[in-house]
Amino acid sequence: MNHFLTYYNETMLDTHSPADAKVIPITTCAYRRGAFEACHDKFYGPSSPAATFLTRILRRLGLLKKHRGKLPFLLLLCSMVSCKKGDNLGDLNNIPGLGGDSSATTAIDQWIDDTLTVPYNVTAKYRWDQNELDLNKDLTPPMESKLIPVLSAVKKVWIDTYVAEAGSNFMKTLIPKFFILVGSASWNTDGTITLGSAEGGHQIILYVLNNFYTKDMPGYVPADSTNIIQMFHTIEHEFGHILHQTVLYPTDYKTITVGLYTANWNNVSDAQAHQDGFVTAYARSAPDEDFVEMIATMLTLGKDGFDKLVNSISPGASVDGISQAQAISNLRQKQQIVVDYFKNTWSIDFYSLQTRVRSAMVSLIQ
Amino acid sequence: MKKRFFIYALVLPAFLVSCRKDKTIFSQSPDQRINQVLTAYQDSLVNSRYGWRGFIFPKALNGGVVSFYFAFNNTNRVQMFSDFDSTSAVTKLESSYRLKALQQPVLIFDTYCYVSVLADPDGSVNGGTYGNGLGSDFQFSIDTVTADTIKLTGSQHNTRAYLVKAAKQDSIDFYSQQYSNRNFDKWPEYLTYFKRVTVGSTTYEVQVNRATRMVTITWIDGNGVTHKMVTGYYYTATGVRFTVPIVDGSQTLTGFDNVTWNALTLTSTVSVNGTVYPVNGAARPLSPDAGAPNRWWGYPQALGNAGGWASVKGFHSNGVDDAFGVQAIGNYYYLAYQPQYQLTSGVYDLLFFYLVVNNQLTINYAPAFQPPTIYSDGRTNFSILGLLGNIPSADSVAVMKSALQLGETNGYYFVQQDSTSYDMVGAKDGKTWISWFYH
Numbered sequence: 001m002n003h004f005l006t007y008y009n010e011t012m013l014d015t016h017s018p019a020d021a022k023v024i025p026i027t028t029c030a031y032r033r034g035a036f037e038a039c040h041d042k043f044y045g046p047s048s049p050a051a052t053f054l055t056r057i058l059r060r061l062g063l064l065k066k067h068r069g070k071l072p073f074l075l076l077l078c079s080m081v082s083c084k085k086g087d088n089l090g091d092l093n094n095i096p097g098l099g100g101d102s103s104a105t106t107a108i109d110q111w112i113d114d115t116l117t118v119p120y121n122v123t124a125k126y127r128w129d130q131n132e133l134d135l136n137k138d139l140t141p142p143m144e145s146k147l148i149p150v151l152s153a154v155k156k157v158w159i160d161t162y163v164a165e166a167g168s169n170f171m172k173t174l175i176p177k178f179f180i181l182v183g184s185a186s187w188n189t190d191g192t193i194t195l196g197s198a199e200g201g202h203q204i205i206l207y208v209l210n211n212f213y214t215k216d217m218p219g220y221v222p223a224d225s226t227n228i229i230q231m232f233h234t235i236e237h238e239f240g241h242i243l244h245q246t247v248l249y250p251t252d253y254k255t256i257t258v259g260l261y262t263a264n265w266n267n268v269s270d271a272q273a274h275q276d277g278f279v280t281a282y283a284r285s286a287p288d289e290d291f292v293e294m295i296a297t298m299l300t301l302g303k304d305g306f307d308k309l310v311n312s313i314s315p316g317a318s319v320d321g322i323s324q325a326q327a328i329s330n331l332r333q334k335q336q337i338v339v340d341y342f343k344n345t346w347s348i349d350f351y352s353l354q355t356r357v358r359s360a361m362v363s364l365i366q
Numbered sequence: 367m368k369k370r371f372f373i374y375a376l377v378l379p380a381f382l383v384s385c386r387k388d389k390t391i392f393s394q395s396p397d398q399r400i401n402q403v404l405t406a407y408q409d410s411l412v413n414s415r416y417g418w419r420g421f422i423f424p425k426a427l428n429g430g431v432v433s434f435y436f437a438f439n440n441t442n443r444v445q446m447f448s449d450f451d452s453t454s455a456v457t458k459l460e461s462s463y464r465l466k467a468l469q470q471p472v473l474i475f476d477t478y479c480y481v482s483v484l485a486d487p488d489g490s491v492n493g494g495t496y497g498n499g500l501g502s503d504f505q506f507s508i509d510t511v512t513a514d515t516i517k518l519t520g521s522q523h524n525t526r527a528y529l530v531k532a533a534k535q536d537s538i539d540f541y542s543q544q545y546s547n548r549n550f551d552k553w554p555e556y557l558t559y560f561k562r563v564t565v566g567s568t569t570y571e572v573q574v575n576r577a578t579r580m581v582t583i584t585w586i587d588g589n590g591v592t593h594k595m596v597t598g599y600y601y602t603a604t605g606v607r608f609t610v611p612i613v614d615g616s617q618t619l620t621g622f623d624n625v626t627w628n629a630l631t632l633t634s635t636v637s638v639n640g641t642v643y644p645v646n647g648a649a650r651p652l653s654p655d656a657g658a659p660n661r662w663w664g665y666p667q668a669l670g671n672a673g674g675w676a677s678v679k680g681f682h683s684n685g686v687d688d689a690f691g692v693q694a695i696g697n698y699y700y701l702a703y704q705p706q707y708q709l710t711s712g713v714y715d716l717l718f719f720y721l722v723v724n725n726q727l728t729i730n731y732a733p734a735f736q737p738p739t740i741y742s743d744g745r746t747n748f749s750i751l752g753l754l755g756n757i758p759s760a761d762s763v764a765v766m767k768s769a770l771q772l773g774e775t776n777g778y779y780f781v782q783q784d785s786t787s788y789d790m791v792g793a794k795d796g797k798t799w800i801s802w803f804y805h
Binding site: 095096097101103104106126127128129130135137138139140141142143144183184185186187188189210 | 397400401404441442443461462464466467474475476477478482485486487488496497498499501504505521522
């Protein structure tokens with residue numbers, strides 16, 4: 001056995017380099033003496049385990065070539081070999097696009113690497129790649145001038161505050177590793193726009209970067225603060241999903257406003273949703289969304305903002321017959337479950353986190 | 367024997383299979399060839415000494431074009447100008463691009479730039495629809511590359527686009543911000559709807575549609591035959607150039623150079639082949655569309671009067687939009703001409719004033735008209751029959767002025783823009799018009 005292997009290796013290495021290997025049709029070699037040698041040409045390197053295996057068999061059979069009766073069988077083996085075809089696979093180290101796209105590194109790339117990739121193993125993809133996004137939507141890539149302001153705000157408001165409350169290991173474990181940045185909003189056929197989406201705790205897509213202005217940027221008007229609040233609402237919302245997909249919240253939560261969840265949430269205004277004990281209209285779409293909308297709203301509005309929201313619920317019953325007191329109680333129950341969930345599951349003081357997030361946001365807009 | 371047959375039965379397919387194989391058509395692997403093509407494209411983009419002129423035809427413009435100047439470098443950066451608006455025509459923007467092997471090699475403008483402005487789904491950015499923008503692309507497959515032209519096709523909307531090697535002067539003009547002449551954009555300020563320029567012995571009527579970036583040029587040749595041509599236009603350093611030249615016998619109009627604008631007289635001059643010509647306002651069309659009034663009047667009826675001819679701004683008169691102030695009417699939404707509307711008291715042509723009351727479209731009053739009289743030359747007269755409903759006194763001036771204007775005795779000419787929009791121009795002096803769209 002070893003003998004044949006050695007023979008094979010020596011032959012192949014000495015006389016048959018892949019570059020000059022010839023291709024001989026099996027129909028010719030089949031009727032010639034020394035058919036096996038011709039068929040050897042089909043192996044392009046000693047490193048292929050399949051080639052090694054077949055050569056061993058051929059060599060072994062070669063010993064038996066006196067036995068003419070075996071010839072059809074040998075030919076059959078050759079034909080099996082021929083199925084492998086002799087295509088040169090080329091330079092496998094130089095397949096275009098393998099390992100992702102490449103562009104010359106810019107200052108922005110360097111900044112992302114230093115600020116997010118090195119400390120948190122997070123990267124942000126901002127150069128257009130349609131495959132990351134919905135193929136049916138009209139979207140645009142983000143403006144380069146928005147990237148560093150957006151990402152540094154993300155770090156300041158979201159990453160730094162969680163790190164301060166829960167430690168960097170918490171964040172390094174749960175942080176979605178992949179940000180995809182999109183310049184425009186994602187417009188839905190029902191007239192709504194999507195501001196962000198998350199996939200499996202791995203990636204977050206952020207839309208509408210091109211409308212991002214902080215108070216330090218030229219062209220900022222107070223109305224832009226809405227965009228900032230929406231953007232962090234989106235991030236906290238998606239991160240909330242990651243948290244509850246890791247450890248589910250108490251199922252009691254789902255029973256607080258049971259029966260009021262609806263797919264037609266977009267036909268309901270936020271104010272109407274409040275009247276039913278939901279923090280936003282979108283919270284009405286499903287309990288999971290409700291839970292993370294609570295997290296996102298409480299964090300981005302701050303304690304005062306949230307209290308103001310709860311107190312804005314007007315007297316009288318809602319369209320769905322929920323009284324003012326019931327709506328307030330619904331929201332307060334949800335609030336308590338969120339706070340307890342953060343405490344019991346993640347050992348995070350929610351109110352302290354809320355204060356940090358809100359003040360970081362205020363520094364961007366006031 | 368049986369065994370041998372079995373063996374041959376097995377071997378025979380091997381010969382058949384083997385006939386197919388091992389024909390090496392290409393000397394290199396697909397990856398090598400893709401890399402070669404990408405490198406070649408990259409080189410041709412970068413190596414154009416004075417950069418490239420770009421022409422993109424967004425889907426929503428139906429043939430209108432936006433022109434660009436691009437200078438690519440080999441570190442994925444591109445500098446550009448765009449004639450989309452007067453600012454982008456003189457403001458250099460640098461962004462990134464890359465070439466990528468998808469099903470075809472593609473050129474991607476991969477961060478936001480003037481190219482993506484056209485594709486922005488925020489309609490307020492480019493005047494397109496919300497959700498789709500102008501239906502344009504910023505990722506293009508590279509179709510053909512010749513010495514001086516690269517033909518591109520958008521990946522998402524099949525947007526047509528071309529890159530043409532720029533001349534030295536193009537590069538100089540863009541970088542020295544010479545592309546600031548937008549006098550052509552002032553033409554809608556002419557007091558008259560119709561504008562004519564006479565070059566040689568031919569008079570051309572020029573109608574500009576700024577929204578779609580198209581011009582319609584009408585002329586009557588020596589044999590009395592009317593010609594009409596619609597073409598996109600893009601801006602040059604001194605004027606505009608047509609995407610398709612106007613060829614009239616021996617005379618060719620490639621565009622207008624040195625377009626001037628006199629803000630006092632509200633008139634313009636252009637030069638064609640080095641000679642300056644005035645652009646004159648005209649009271650009537652060069653060749654009225656005699657069939658347009660009937661098409662316009664019959665269209666809602668053919669659709670069962672499910673909709674009518676609507677206008678948001680009402681009449682434009684003597685250079686003033688919404689000359690009668692209809693938009694100031696309380697709860698005003700739009701006005702609409704409804705031919706042959708069936709009421710219990712009879713069938714009327716009605717000028718509806720749609721209001722929004724309690725979140726519902728409401729009609730409280732409507733001046734009524736007789737069916738229009740259409741003359742053989744395309745002129746159309748409306749005559750007032752009366753008024754249905756009661757107009758609040760605060761709104762009566764705007765309503766009655768509009769109704770009286772519609773009943774103006776000289777009548778109107780119709781200019782069809784597309785199947786669902788017409789402009790109706792007062793025949794008295796061509797200074798009053800209203801734009802209808804089917805709604």
